[in-house]
Amino acid sequence: xxxxxxxxxxxxxxxxxxEVILSGALRALERRQDxxxxxxxxxxxxxxxxxASPRLxxxxxLHHTDVAISMEDKPSQALRKGRRVSSxxxxxxxxxxxxADVALSAxxxxxxxxxxxxxxxxxxxxxxxxxAAIWPTIRGKAIVLDVGATIxxxxxxxxxxxxxxxxxxxxxxxxxxxxxxLLNVGVEEIKGLEEVKAASRxxxxxxxxxxxxxxxxxxxxxxxxxxxxVVTEGFTGNIALKTAEGTAKQIAQYLxxxxxxxxxxxxxxxxxxxxxxxxxxxxxxxxGGVFLGLDGVVIKSHGGSDAVATAGAIxxxxxxxxxxxxxxxxxxxxxxxxxxxxxxxxxxxKVFDAPLPSAPxxxxxx
Numbered sequence: 251x252x253x254x255x256x257x258x259x260x261x262x263x264x265x266x267x268x269e270v271i272l273s274g275a276l277r278a279l280e281r282r283q284d285x286x287x288x289x290x291x292x293x294x295x296x297x298x299x300x301x302a303s304p305r306l307x308x309x310x311x312l313h314h315t316d317v318a319i320s321m322e323d324k325p326s327q328a329l330r331k332g333r334r335v336s337s338x339x340x341x342x343x344x345x346x347x348x349x350a351d352v353a354l355s356a357x358x359x360x361x362x363x364x365x366x367x368x369x370x371x372x373x374x375x376x377x378x379x380x381x382a383a384i385w386p387t388i389r390g391k392a393i394v395l396d397v398g399a400t401i402x403x404x405x406x407x408x409x410x411x412x413x414x415x416x417x418x419x420x421x422x423x424x425x426x427x428x429x430x431x432l433l434n435v436g437v438e439e440i441k442g443l444e445e446v447k448a449a450s451r452x453x454x455x456x457x458x459x460x461x462x463x464x465x466x467x468x469x470x471x472x473x474x475x476x477x478x479x480v481v482t483e484g485f486t487g488n489i490a491l492k493t494a495e496g497t498a499k500q501i502a503q504y505l506x507x508x509x510x511x512x513x514x515x516x517x518x519x520x521x522x523x524x525x526x527x528x529x530x531x532x533x534x535x536x537x538g539g540v541f542l543g544l545d546g547v548v549i550k551s552h553g554g555s556d557a558v559a560t561a562g563a564i565x566x567x568x569x570x571x572x573x574x575x576x577x578x579x580x581x582x583x584x585x586x587x588x589x590x591x592x593x594x595x596x597x598x599x600k601v602f603d604a605p606l607p608s609a610p611x612x613x614x615x616x
Contacts, residue, residue, distance in 0.1 A: 254262025254284045254309075255571045257564060258341040261291035262318035262356025265554045268292070271356070272299045276306045278420040282568055283563075288350050290315055290337040315340060319361045321553060322347065327466075328361030330366065338362060342369045352567040354538075356551035356560070363399055363541065370546040373576075375583045378541040380417055380484070381550060383491060384566075386532055389475030392426075393419050395542065396484040397491045397589055405481035406448035408432065411583045414542040415479040416461035421573040423478060427460070431467035431477035442466065449481075460582045482540035502530070538563030540570060542579065545570055 259275065261268040267317070268291050275287055284468075286309050289296060293314035300307040317336040319328045332339050338357050344350035346369050355362050359381075367379055380396035395415045396403075412430045419428035434442040434449055439450065453463040464477045469490060472480050482490070505526070509519040519526070536558035541548040547570050551563035 254286045255282070255352070256286045256288065256350040257429060257567055258288040258290065258344035258353045259564075260338045260353070260355035260357055260362075261289045261296060261339040263355040263362075263553075264338040264551065265321075265356075266556070268296045268432060269299065270392065270555065270557050271560055272296065272303070273557035274304065275310075275564060276303055276563035277557055278564040278568070279306060279309065282565065285309065285564070285568060287311070288313065288341070288344055290340040290344075291318070292316060313340060319358050321358050323361055325358075325360040325364035328358060328363055332361070332365070332547045333368075339365050339369065342366050342544055342546075342548065345548070350542055351571040352547040352549060354549040354551060354563060354567050356553055356555050356563075359398060359550055362550055366541055366544055366548045370544045370548070373543055373545050373580060373583065376410055376414075376543040378407060378412065380539050381487075381539045382415055382542050383478070383539050384422065385472060385474030386493070387473055391423065392472065392475055392478055392480060393422065394472060394480045394482070394487060394490070396482065396487045397539065398488035399484045399541070401483065401485045403449075405448035405452055408446065408481055408483070409452050410543070411481045411581065411588075412449075412453060412461060412463070412479065413458075413586050414579050415481060416580040418542065418570075418575060419478045420460070420578065421569060421575055425478060427462050428477040428478035429464050430461045430465040430481060431471065433472075433480055433482035433490075434466040434468065436465045437468060441465070456586065458586055458588070479535050513530050529588070538566035540566065540575075545576070547575060573605070 259271060259481045261271045264270070279285055288311050290313045293312055296312055300310060300312060315335060315337050317332055319332050319336050319338045332439050338355050338361060341353045341355060342365055345353045363450055364491065365381060370380065378400045381397035382393050383397045385392045385394045395411055416428045416430055419425055433444055434446055436442065439447065450466065467476050467480060471477065509515050537552050537555050539550040541550065547567060549563055549567040555563065
């Protein structure tokens with residue numbers, strides 16, 4: 251008998267509180283009956299909702315805490331007031347204790363990353379975590395990382411991001427050998443920062459069975475679907491993500507204005523609304539960023555998620571556990587780091603020794 255996937259949820263995170271979180275959990279349960287939930291938050295708010303849904307209550311345990319991390323808290327503030335007592339920390343700690351297989355929160359991104367790193371620690375060979383997002387493309391979907399965990403990267407970090415991203419792509423896209431590209435200001439080998447060029451040389455020269463290195467890609471290659479995995483550091487990745495989200499909203503606003511501009515336009519919209527709905531679905535990325543590099547699975551749901559998006563984030567967490575993401579990443583890292591210590595070590599030795607900035611990206615808490 252297959253063991254259920256146990257999902258620990260920070261029910262107080264996000265913009266809409268536990269009402270939306272529990273509704274999303276019920277939706278996910280309808281599709282994945284082998285899920286069990288551990289909810290952390292205000293019992294007075296959650297108990298009536300669970301009592302009203304016997305099916306969800308039957309597979310859930312509720313852990314009360316009256317401490318919640320706000321969207322405005324900086325990671326340092328969140329740690330001071332929420333370590334060991336907040337709904338966010340307790341959900342992560344459930345993974346550390348082996349009581350849950352994955353933790354999920356729609357709360358403050360910087361706080362979630364800081365708490366996850368402190369509570370779960372990093373995998374062997376990994377110094378810093380990354381957030382991986384599933385990105386819609388013309389050809390389907392791609393994985394982009396890092397989209398906001400930490401600022402800056404040297405060759406070693408970018409190399410590790412490629413390994414971890416390809417492991418996730420093998421699970422999400424069912425690809426035996428995902429195609430990986432490094433985001434750069436041009437595709438020519440002479441362009442870009444020295445760290446990026448050194449990472450490119452390293453990926454080309456290291457024999458990697460887990461991925462196919464494509465080379466440099468530019469910003470427009472993300473939407474084209476040129477590669478299955480796009481690797482960059484967190485500052486650039488976060489700007490790319492927010493730019494894409496903003497552009498999608500801008501186009502949607504233009505369409506709404508034009509479709510209501512005249513009677514003919516309104517009639518045209520009524521005739522084509524099915525096509526518009528399909529377009530929206532294609533342009534909307536799946537909810538749920540995966541924290542990679544941690545010794546445990548943590549999913550970041552969008553702060554403004556509704557029940558449908560919350561269910562989607564839960565399903566991503568379910569897939570990462572069911573398909574053994576951590577095991578695949580550990581195996582790939584072990585093999586790749588053995589290979590990199592061989593004849594190509596001199597290629598990146600100086601870059602590997604370069605210090606990494608340690609500050610998390612706190613500009614956006616969503």
